[in-house]
Amino acid sequence: MIEPILLLPIHYSFxxxxxxxxxxxxxxxxxxxxxxxxxxxxxxxxxxxxxxxLTFGIFRNDWMIxxxxxxILIAGDAGMLILALTELKE
Numbered sequence: 016m017i018e019p020i021l022l023l024p025i026h027y028s029f030x031x032x033x034x035x036x037x038x039x040x041x042x043x044x045x046x047x048x049x050x051x052x053x054x055x056x057x058x059x060x061x062x063x064x065x066x067x068x069l070t071f072g073i074f075r076n077d078w079m080i081x082x083x084x085x086x087i088l089i090a091g092d093a094g095m096l097i098l099a100l101t102e103l104k105e
Contacts, residue, residue: 020075020076020077022074022075026074029070029074030067030070030071030074033063033066033067033070034067036063037060037063037064037067040056040057040059040060040063041060043056044056044057044060050102051099051102054095054098054099054102057095057098058091058092058095061087061088061091061092061094061095062088062091062092064087065084065085065087065088065091066084066088067084068080068081068083068084068087069081069084069085069088071084072084
């Protein structure tokens with residue numbers, strides 16, 4: 016049987032603050048006009064969300080969730096690099 020792992024209120028508040036900080040990136044995308052700024056902001060947003068997933072995995076002591084966050088972090092950075100290179104060619 017799977018036992019639930021209860022998080023402390025400080026863990027919930029920490030994750031909530033990280034989500035609020037990542038929502039600032041969404042507001043920056045709406046305000047930016049150039050494509051290079053949007054790529055940079057999208058990279059920042061993906062990094063913040065991956066870090067939220069990593070911290071949630073650490074708080075729950077579940078390394079499968081943490082490994083998913085690490086894969087998202089690596090794949091997101093590679094995708095942003097490819098987008099930036101295609102932007103430089105144009």
